[in-house]
Amino acid sequence: MASLPRVSLKHAGIFVTDFPLMLDFYVKLFGFQISDQVQSVERQTAFLTNDPAAHHTFVISSGRAPGSASTIQQLSFYADTLDDVRGYWKAVSSDPKMTRIYTTTHGNAWSLYFWDPEDNRIEIYTDTPWHIPQPAGLDIDFTKSDDEIIRQTEAYVRADPKFEPFDDWRVKTAENLGIKGYKPGK
Numbered sequence: 001m002a003s004l005p006r007v008s009l010k011h012a013g014i015f016v017t018d019f020p021l022m023l024d025f026y027v028k029l030f031g032f033q034i035s036d037q038v039q040s041v042e043r044q045t046a047f048l049t050n051d052p053a054a055h056h057t058f059v060i061s062s063g064r065a066p067g068s069a070s071t072i073q074q075l076s077f078y079a080d081t082l083d084d085v086r087g088y089w090k091a092v093s094s095d096p097k098m099t100r101i102y103t104t105t106h107g108n109a110w111s112l113y114f115w116d117p118e119d120n121r122i123e124i125y126t127d128t129p130w131h132i133p134q135p136a137g138l139d140i141d142f143t144k145s146d147d148e149i150i151r152q153t154e155a156y157v158r159a160d161p162k163f164e165p166f167d168d169w170r171v172k173t174a175e176n177l178g179i180k181g182y183k184p185g186k
Helices: 019-030 082-093 146-158 166-176
Strands: 012-016 033-039 044-049 058-062 075-078 101-105 109-115 121-127
Touching: 012 019, 019 044, 019 058, 082 101, 082 109, 082 121, 082 146, 101 146
Parallel strands: 012 058, 075 121
Antiparallel strands: 033 044, 044 058, 101 109, 109 121
16 A cells, blocks of 8 residues: 555535534634535534635534533644744633633643544644654643743753654654655745
């Protein structure tokens, strides 16, 4: 199978129990636009996007059995900056319905975790400039300044003997994937 072309994951979909509740939750929180919405005898489906180059980046479909456990380990959404992650932390923290929230640095990312109304774990994250082997985690406090969080994270990653700049890790990973001439940030 190694001879198959390389692919990229570009969208994900979940089955939900309460379609209107979950559609409302994701549209309001993330500002998704509904590209298409379909109702058949079997289910309702909404194709959502926040990227004008993609018809859908997220799909919600009815059909999850009531009371069934989530099979999703997590849904991760990338934010451009640490302050963007903090903005979501402020929004989620101010919602009294959001009772399970935590923040962490994995060394390679600053992350906010919380659960949607049907108990799917959501992560909002942005990259740090460093890499350490995973799993890794250290609680962070988004009431602190960016400088304080950056200093705390840098001290944490530099204590790991396998610490390296994230761009170095990216170049090695590209080489391992057979991608020649990869330049981080391009």
